[in-house]
Amino acid sequence: MRVLFASTSGSGHFHPLVPLIDACTARGDGVLVVAPPKLEALLAAREQPYRIGGEPPDDELGPVMARVLELPPDDSVSLMTREVFGRLYTAAMLPALEEACREWRPDLVLHEAYEFASVVAAERHGIQHAQVAVSAAQFARSTDVLLRPVLDSYGPGIAERLSVSPYLTRLPASLDPSPYAVTHRYHEPLRPGVLPDWWGGVEEPLVHLTLGTVAGAMPTAAGLYRAALEAVSGLPVRVLLTTGHGTDVSGLGPIPPNAHVEAWVPQADVLGSASLVVCHGGSGTVFGALAAGVPLVCVPLFADQPVNARLVAEAGAGTAVTPTTGPADESTVLGPDDVSRIRSAAELVLKEPSYRARAKCLSEEMRATATGRELIGALEPRS
Incomplete structure (x- = not known):
């Protein structure tokens, strides 16, 4: 199987994909990761093939981010979801993801929950897709409605098909019940190392x-x-x-x-x-x-x-x-x-x-x- 993974900027958005990328690699699946330039150093340190997509132009992203920082929390979330992730990053990443879907022909697209260009590309090429949670399910669901006019401008019904696609989360059901009809939960193995003794033998908590x-x-x-x-x-x-x-x-x-x-x-x-x-x-x-x-x-x-x-x-x-x-x-x-x-x-x-x-x-x-x-x-x- 060929699996395409897609992420926006930020290690917090990319990291939920890592155990699934590693699982595909261990299974012998073909893996391709597509992400913006700010993640290139992180991707280059890994073994999987990757392609670098676009980044929103500074003269467009900068003014929006300035407004995000000025607004009350609920309004800043709405603006960030609709304008930054929904509009600017989708437009910037879409050419690279269209090309990957057309040329590489994945069987499955897995995207972190705020990367939407891969959903548009997957829909256009008839490829199954699923979203990998970055936040709690109730927070993610509260922002879904904001995306409808943005995503549906790329094709009627894309926002609805995103909302009913499989939702993959690492958070437990008792903490974070999911409103998504098809929800899968997964975990990653914990392999802690030993911390250096920076406190000179002190054993306080x-x-x-x-x-x-x-x-x-x-x-x-x-x-x-x-x-x-x-x-x-x-x-x-x-x-x-x-x-x-x-x-x-x-x-x-x-x-x-x-x-x-x-x-x-x-x-x-x-x-x-x-x-x-x-x-x-x-x-x-x-x-x-x-x-x-x-x-x-x-x-x-x-x-x-x-x-x-x-x-x-x-x-x-x-x-x-x-x-x-x-x-x-x-x-x-x-x-x-x-x-x-x-x-x-x-x-x-x-x-x-x-x-x-x-x-x-x-x-x-x-x-x-x-x-x-x-x-x-x-x-x-x-x-």
């Missing part, structure tokens, strides 16, 4: 602080990291802050004695040792923590993060601390009250064993889902 790859590169990142460090600096814990490569570490100020800062550490290595994750509630971080059975304190900023934080809190696998300072624009920092609330939430989750117990239950539920190889077998077109 490990708290991982992260804002992920998108929020960590925003202008507000340094202020957010300083506030998060302040929140946990006085606790009897070890702290590992991962900032991403877009943050100037010198802007963080003095680092507390119990904390260590790295640009990047493999997520599985950190979570294999962590007792708590304090984060923005991004889907990749939430998924990783729950897969490892680690509870969370989520401080949601924008996009799908408020939904993820609420699901974690409702499941009893952590708590949510909603900032009091408003949307994440350039003037936004966490205030003293937010810092105090994050500290109290971290103390509570570390002290109360029910949070970790519930996270472990979700981890076990996730491990009981299909492997990537089993899922690919179930999706294989039948002649």
Whole structure:
């Protein structure tokens, strides 16, 4: 079988595809990945063939992104979904995906849930397609209606056929019930490595602080990291802050004695040792923590993060601390009250064993889902 994988920019969008790409490779299937230029370095480090598609022009994308950062959260999600993913990225990626479908002739197209050019190309060439979840199902469903006028401009009914295509997700059913009629759940194996001993033999519980790859590169990142460090600096814990490569570490100020800062550490290595994750509630971080059975304190900023934080809190696998300072624009920092609330939430989750117990239950539920190889077998077109 030949399987074409398609992603927009951002490792958080590409990573859910990885276990399925690896499963196809292990099965001996033909694999081709199509993605924008910003993912080329990541793709070049892997073994699978790839093609690089287009990127929206800066003079079109820049003004839209500026508006996204200025709007209230719900309005920014609508604009990002409709204009950035729906209109600009679809137009930019469509030529490369049309060419791949026409020349390479895949049997199946698997796309991350915010990449739509592959859906248009697959529909035009009569190829089966399925969407791979990036966010929680209820968040994804809430944005589907925004795409209808954009996608149907490429052909009547494309938006409807996208909404009824198979929906593949790594999140467990008890946390994230799916409104999609055909839902498949899968998991990826956890292979944690050993963290270096950056704390000189201290064995206090490990708290991982992260804002992920998108929020960590925003202008507000340094202020957010300083506030998060302040929140946990006085606790009897070890702290590992991962900032991403877009943050100037010198802007963080003095680092507390119990904390260590790295640009990047493999997520599985950190979570294999962590007792708590304090984060923005991004889907990749939430998924990783729950897969490892680690509870969370989520401080949601924008996009799908408020939904993820609420699901974690409702499941009893952590708590949510909603900032009091408003949307994440350039003037936004966490205030003293937010810092105090994050500290109290971290103390509570570390002290109360029910949070970790519930996270472990979700981890076990996730491990009981299909492997990537089993899922690919179930999706294989039948002649």
